[in-house]
Amino acid sequence: MKNRYLKIAAALLSTSLLFACSKGADTTDKGSNKEIMDQIASAVSYKKEDDYTDWKNETPTYIELNGTEAEFDQSAAIIVKDKTLTIKTGGVYVLSGKWDDGQIAIDSEDKNTVRLVLNGVEINNTENAAINIVNAEKTIISLQEGTSNRISDGENYHFDDSSSGEPNAAIFSKDDLTINGSGKLIVHANYNNGISSKDDLKITGGAIEVHSTDDGLMGRDLVAIKGGDITVEAGGDGIKSTNDKDSSKGNIALEGGNYDIAAGSDGIHAISSLWITDGSYKVTAGGGSPETVSNRENAPGPWGNNANPETDPNLKPKENLDLNPNSNGEANQENTEVTESTSAKGLKAAAELAVGGGTFAIDSSDDAVHSNRDVTIAGGELTIATGDDGVHADTSLRIKGGKINVTKSYEGIESKEIIISDGEVHIVSSDDGVNVGGGNDGSGFRMPMDAESNGQESSGANSGQLNTAAQENNEQASSEEKMLTINGGYITVNADGDGLDSNGSIEMTGGTVIVNGPTSDGNGPLDYDGSFDMSGGFLIAAGSSGMVQAASEQSAQNSLLMTYPDTQKAGTIVHLEDSEGTTITTFAPKKDYQSVFISSPELSKDASYVLYSGGSSKESEQDGLFKTGKYQDGTKVVEFTISNSVTWLNESGITAGRSAHPGGQGGPGGNAGGQKRPEMGNSGGMFGDLDEETREKVQAIMEQERAGTLTREEAQTQLQELGVEFPGPGGRQ
Template sequence: MKNYITVSKIGILLLCAGLMSACSNNNTTAQSETTSSELTSSQSGAASGVQLASAKLSDLVTFDEEDSTTAWTADQSTDISLAGTSAVVAGAGAESKDGSVTITAAGTYVLSGKLNDGQVIVNNQDEGTVRLVLNGVNITDSDSAAIYIKEAGKVIITLEDGTENSVSDGETYVYADDTTDEPSAAIFSKADLTINGTGKLSVSANYNDGITSKDDLKIMGGTIEVKAADDGIVGKDLVAIQDGSISIKAEGDGIKSTNDTETDKGFIAIAAGTFDIKAGNDGIQAETSLVIDGGTYTVVTGGGSVNGEVKTGEQGAGMGMRGDRGQGTGVQAPGTSETPPAGTMPETPTQETSTTTTTTTTTTTTTESETASTKGLKAGGDISINNGTFTIDSADDAVHSDSNVALADGELHIQSGDDGVHADSLVAISGGMIDITKSYEGIEGANIAISGGETNVVSSDDGVNVAGGNDEATVGGGPQEQDQFSEAAANVLTISGGTLTVDATGDGLDSNGSIVMSGGTVIVNGPTNGGNGSLDYDGSFEQSGGTLMAAGSSGMAQAPSDTSSQHAISMTFPQTQKAGTLVHLEDSEGNTILTFAPSKDYQSVVISSPELKDSGSYTLYSGGTSSGSETNGLYTDGEYTGGTKVVAFEITSNVTWLNESGVTTANTNQGPGGGGGKGRP
């Protein structure tokens, strides 16, 4: 009997947290529980007011007692001694013939020795459990799987403590006829397969996959090293990993599930372990859900972020919203990725298809080209990361979901050739530490909700992007559209807690809907080009709490909406200020409101703090030094000295616009919420 429950019943819960007014503004009553599969693009406005509660491994799968059992006794097992081209069987249930060993009955079989060019076959018709104890074996088959499980109720491979075991296959397989394509892995199972124990298993898959189960695949522990011509570890219905040390070098995907026809299957759930994955395609790829509760992960895909695809479109030429991409002059401008196109990767089952159209004066030719998917963590359904330490260097998105992403805890260190974190629906960050040191866009989703944690983003285009529209990548000489979102007006960036620091070449915070901020600390550095802004939104930016510091160019400068309940100021300097030049704001009694050192050149500064009061008098200084403690450019405590007074002013409205002469009028770029980008060229 299967030991997993329906994925749709435990999918990421969407819980209305009262973080913002978007629920009521959209006339939507959020249900207390909604599965991720029910979240459609038309409902994305409702999602903007919710948080994601992560699923856990225990929600998806349970482990039987026999999955963990590694003990065995000689008097209750069959001994199989491999001896080159033959084997000696001592006990019942197995026979050696023509260089291969066939097991036909349930029971425990202890294998040792070397099989030069043969196969261990499990063909148990009574559907019982077969346990294979690998007690120091070396099995090689030149034209098929080294271990082939044709039929059994369940097979458990135990890696005996202190032993080293290896299996390998040849570069070509010989099948009975042209209609047969199984087995297709060095270890291939058509039944549920569990691997346990504390020994070591090395798999060299020269033909196709390393370890494949056409049913459930569970790994309880051990040291497993896989080198594969295609995918490393594959479980059709599920891959569940309790623990272990797993190293994979795969031309295709590292770890994957493949069932795309049953919604309660095709998932990957990992509790713990150490993972070192180098994959030509995706690192860990789940057809439905991906749940990670802990572990340490080093993942490199597609040769790393240096192989990210060249992006074109909105690149600081005054284009503004991502929906405008592809309308530029074609000249590379700030924000354009300078990395070369990815090299040709081998074709694998995991492909993303793009269409290239070439037009001449007389004909139009359309050709189909396939590019490999090279994402770090990828799921067709929800991704839940509850803990763990991740170092991801990916040619494409580092974390990518076709549905929702919930990041609750852990550490993620990301270098990406495209997005750092991407969700077609909702990205929810409630804890942990996310450090994106390289990306095209840092965090992207139809909706984004940040309620906790520490998030740092460096991007060559937008830092945080909600409902981004069309991303355009140059692939095979023509454009490829990606990341298309619908109904951008209903989408929202919600910030209610945590710390967010953005270093962007494009827009810092970019919402093609609205922004709502009720808590947390947000620091934005950049852009330096006048065609982008530190803040960029279409609808409104309602701020009721938290601390906001945004420094960048002045050409497209925006501030929170004048309907916000918390005060903000927007200062435009007469000349560009050098990176590191302090901005200091204090009240009429000399109390520090904020001291900040932007990490990039800037001409516009937006500050919003709960300390800003109506009718209060304030003075803005530039330069000088601070003896306080600095984090991400923001100083706390200490004494500010040596600065130059720029302007003194009084707050008489929710948003105060300033230049060196004092209070002035709002920028002409204001939209319906008092700061939208509707006036962009």
């Protein structure tokens, strides 16, 4: 009953209304953002003193630094010894001047908060941390308005106890640390980390600039930021949490602020959960995305057939951190000999990653947004360029609002389960646009594994695909458990691989989806292994015809799939109207195409339609889709009547349906979604010029290759014996 009502409601919309949900739309799901805010509220508590910066009425102790000497009230609980100035009790301490090759230490003997006011100070220590909080109930560093404060350390530390490895940051705290105020703090961390707390690190204000050899800002239990202007240039991670012992800790909560992060590793990395509700973010990770993202599908080993790891620094096996999310940045001993490559993701979490608001410009050599478990996008605007996945979740990816613009990627969005209910998503990918694969970057980079491990990699002859046993061990799930669900939103895909690809099934009940590509016959605009239940929304997908699929026959909403005998040039209009001349859709694909799939609530059973090609439209267009009306000068291609849920067409009229996957659940030997596959070439496919006997032999060889009973090299050899060139990528994820 639900599907029936959805279909009736959808039928009330005209094609022109498809534009209403995109440009100018509110990109924040306020209800979902509130859910993220509630999660933060339950995990983070701020006190008044975290925001409070008016210290002058707190009976402060003034400390004037002068090279190697310091002036202060001698009654104050301060000790100066061996170039170290140590504060021994709670209170307010105001620092100004310059401290050469020395340290400001806090070793409080009471339970009161220590407030350290930086009032125009320069502190340098060539042998240890410049500010070292050894013991304090809580420390607050306040940045006085109108001041600039500089903190730096040396490249080598001298430890009294080298086994502890502490301190390891220019500003180091063993206890809770808060930074507030409106002044400026510049940190040059030449030894290791910039600002680090072994408990909570909170920032509520200030202009903070960190240059660090390793990580920029680090909180073991928590990093929480409400405001400020934060610039980080880090050799390691930009912002990081590290507590992998307590599942309730190790979180990062960002509720505001302006961020400019350039990290050699991950931009923002939570060892547990990462929550973002607001702020402005510019994040560059791993040097940014390569100029060109190679299509690494069917690659021997962890790289692609046409990819060269010697010339493309982005091509590397998956790092240990993804396989061992609780490693706290340390190498997994079992995999130490496998790879020492570094994670270089934009936003990363081992558990939940949720974005409810903010603006993001992410440029990363690895995934732009990544979670080892779940990702939720409920709002905000994300502009993404990446050398791997735009948004990746190992378990579940939910898009409830916001705007995601993936301008460059290997795969646009990927997870074992993807649910899109609202928002605007634009994807450009060198492989699949939307991919339901799952696991540890299931169809991205692959990691060479020990032959006895669960992640056993098949030989080069198998073109880098995981062998059957390894897939069973790694995925531990059948294709039925993998699902792409589209309930709403506005989605465009420009893919060199599959447009919408599910290793399980697809369901669509609402929204607008526009797919351009691929142009290679080894991929398809739609690719699924189970079924595709289309009950609402508008979907148009134009691309190659060699592996083409339509929706399943049991779909409640009608659709058609047109295949052309020859490739149509990009920009050649596809126009569909009913027998009375009412426009269903007018679309100009962005890429060359030989097939077009259209599903619309305006398509009715037993009604007649006419499909035109070429011509022009005087209406405005968005993403190749024209508003209804004013189409002219097109050539009639075919006239037909819809009698089934899916109508298969060529220039001669209605033809038999087919499945791109010649197998069970879309694999070898079965029929996906109840569609019957004709012989190759019936609709002008990639082997249309072969005689029937040769086509049958070619089909059998390709089916064996997809099933894994023939290696890629063996299939190539057999095809060459028939005088047929292997048709490009075929063993898809």
